[in-house]
Amino acid sequence: MASNLPMSPELEQIHGEIRDHFRSLANGFQKLDKIKDSTRQSKQLEELTDKMRECKRLVKEFDRELKDEEARNSPQVNKQLNDEKQSMIKELNSYVALRKTYMSTLGNKKVELFDMGAGVSGEPTAEENVQVASSMSNQELVDAGMKRMDETDQAIERSKQVVEQTIEVGTQTAANLKGQTDQMGRVVNHLDTIQFSIKKASQLVKEIGRQVATDKCIMMFLFLIVCGVVAIIIVKIVHPNNKDIRDIPGLAPPAQSRKLLYLKNPEYMGK
Numbered sequence: 001m002a003s004n005l006p007m008s009p010e011l012e013q014i015h016g017e018i019r020d021h022f023r024s025l026a027n028g029f030q031k032l033d034k035i036k037d038s039t040r041q042s043k044q045l046e047e048l049t050d051k052m053r054e055c056k057r058l059v060k061e062f063d064r065e066l067k068d069e070e071a072r073n074s075p076q077v078n079k080q081l082n083d084e085k086q087s088m089i090k091e092l093n094s095y096v097a098l099r100k101t102y103m104s105t106l107g108n109k110k111v112e113l114f115d116m117g118a119g120v121s122g123e124p125t126a127e128e129n130v131q132v133a134s135s136m137s138n139q140e141l142v143d144a145g146m147k148r149m150d151e152t153d154q155a156i157e158r159s160k161q162v163v164e165q166t167i168e169v170g171t172q173t174a175a176n177l178k179g180q181t182d183q184m185g186r187v188v189n190h191l192d193t194i195q196f197s198i199k200k201a202s203q204l205v206k207e208i209g210r211q212v213a214t215d216k217c218i219m220m221f222l223f224l225i226v227c228g229v230v231a232i233i234i235v236k237i238v239h240p241n242n243k244d245i246r247d248i249p250g251l252a253p254p255a256q257s258r259k260l261l262y263l264k265n266p267e268y269m270g271k
Contacts, residue, residue, distance in 0.1 A: 005084060006077050008069055014062045018088055021055045025095050029102075038106055045102060052099070053156075055092050056149045059085070089145040096148070 007015060028048045035041050066081050073081070 005080055006073075007081070008065070011062065011065050011069070011081070014058055014065060015084070018055055018058045018062065021051050021058070022088075022091055022095075025051055025055075029095070029098060032102060041102070041106055045099060045106070048095075048099060052092065052095055053152070055088075055095075056152070059088055059092065060146075060149070062088070086142055089142055093141070093145055093148075 005015075025048055028044065028051070032041060032044050032048070035044060062085060066078075066085060070078055
């Protein structure tokens with residue numbers, strides 16, 4: 001049906017891109033059934049979500065182009081193009097409901113691109129969504145699809161803000177850790193310097209202690225020498241005729257007074 005619709009080149013190009021994305025989504029969900037690893041399933045769901053987001057953008061672009069060309073087309077052509085647009089929106093919503101079913105199976109509540117309040121109790125299931133969609137008119141389906149897409153854009157923007165804030169906090173934390181690491185390095189260097197100073201001080205105290213002990217020994221030896229000299233002097237004074245006590249060098253006994261003999265020699269007298 002779509003290939004027989006009278007479209008402008010712009011609408012035909014957008015329509016072809018949307019159909020290509022729908023075929024990729026169908027193949028992607030078929031591959032998803034064959035994947036057993038939950039991590040790979042989550043990754044595949046994220047890729048399919050990106051394709052659905054691109055389909056949403058293309059549907060909006062298709063709607064804008066359709067409104068621009070509405071005046072140039074006949075009412076019958078406009079009705080056919082509007083029916084095709086609503087058919088694409090229904091197909092996109094069916095993929096959204098299918099994605100929600102897979103996410104409920106995986107228990108992955110982190111990706112909230114086409115949902116509002118994921119994980120909240122009382123949320124309608126995929127079958128209920130299909131029943132509600134079948135009871136809605138075409139215009140209501142279009143409005144509901146556009147509203148859901150706008151909500152998805154808002155959720156994406158909030159996620160981007162959270163990511164940016166997380167990156168900023170991580171950057172600040174890394175800077176703080178680097179500063180603390182540098183400060184700890186300086187503290188370690190300072191402790192090494194203090195330890196070296198304490199070691200040198202201990203060696204100096206030991207050396208001073210050895211010098212003090214040597215000086216005490218010398219002073220004690222000198223004191224003994226002085227005491228011995230004083231004792232010898234006292235003994236010499238008390239017993240000056242004692243020959244058993246040797247004279248102290250430099251301290252000889254007092255010289256005896258010499259008496260000059262007067263000789264009466266006539267020879268010397270005559271002179």
